[in-house]
Amino acid sequence: MFQELLQLDKDFFLYLNGLGTPQWDNFFQFISHKLSAIPLYLFLLILTYRKFGLKRTLVLLVSVALLITVTDQFSNFFKYGVARLRPCHDSEIAPIMRLVKSYCGGQYGYFSAHAANSFAIAVFFGSVLQSSIKYIAVCLVIWAALVAYSRIYIGVHFPLDIITGALLGSLFGWLFVKLFIFSLRKFSL
Numbered sequence: 001m002f003q004e005l006l007q008l009d010k011d012f013f014l015y016l017n018g019l020g021t022p023q024w025d026n027f028f029q030f031i032s033h034k035l036s037a038i039p040l041y042l043f044l045l046i047l048t049y050r051k052f053g054l055k056r057t058l059v060l061l062v063s064v065a066l067l068i069t070v071t072d073q074f075s076n077f078f079k080y081g082v083a084r085l086r087p088c089h090d091s092e093i094a095p096i097m098r099l100v101k102s103y104c105g106g107q108y109g110y111f112s113a114h115a116a117n118s119f120a121i122a123v124f125f126g127s128v129l130q131s132s133i134k135y136i137a138v139c140l141v142i143w144a145a146l147v148a149y150s151r152i153y154i155g156v157h158f159p160l161d162i163i164t165g166a167l168l169g170s171l172f173g174w175l176f177v178k179l180f181i182f183s184l185r186k187f188s189l
Helices: 002-018 022-032 034-082 113-129 136-153 159-186
Strands: none
Touching (some): 034 113, 034 136, 034 159, 113 159, 136 159
C-alpha cells in the first residue's frame, strides 16, 4: 500500500508539473524564491506594529524567528531521516518531468521547507491579525498555497512533500500563536 501511495504521488506530480508552460515559468520561479516575499513580510510587520506597538511587535518578531527556525530544522530532520529523493533526482521520473530552474536543490525533499514555512507564517499572522483585517488569513493561505504549488511546478517537490509541509507548518504556526499569546499574558505586555 505504501508503494502504491508513492506511485500515486509520482503520477500526480507528473500531471501537475506537466501543466506548466514557458509563459508561467518566470512567475512561479519568482513565487518560489524566498526573497520574493520580503514586501509581504514588511507589510505584515507594519500591520503588526500598528496593532501591537513596539514591545509586543518585538515579542512577535522573536516568536516568528523561533517559528521559522523550528519549522525549517524540523524539515531538515525529516529530509535526511526519510531520505526521499526529490523528483529531479529520481532517475525514474527525472527524464520525463519539467525542471524549470537550472538547480534542483539538495538530494532529498521530504518534506518541503518552503511549504512548511509559508503556511506557518500564514497561520501565525492570519491568526494574530485577523481582527485588524477581515480577509488577511484567506489572503495569506492563498499566498502560502501558491508558494507550495510553485515547488511542484518548478520540479523540486512531490505533492506529498507539499501536503506534509503545509500541514506541519500550519500546526507550528498555530502552536506559536499560542506561545505568543501566552508570552504577552505572562509578561503583561
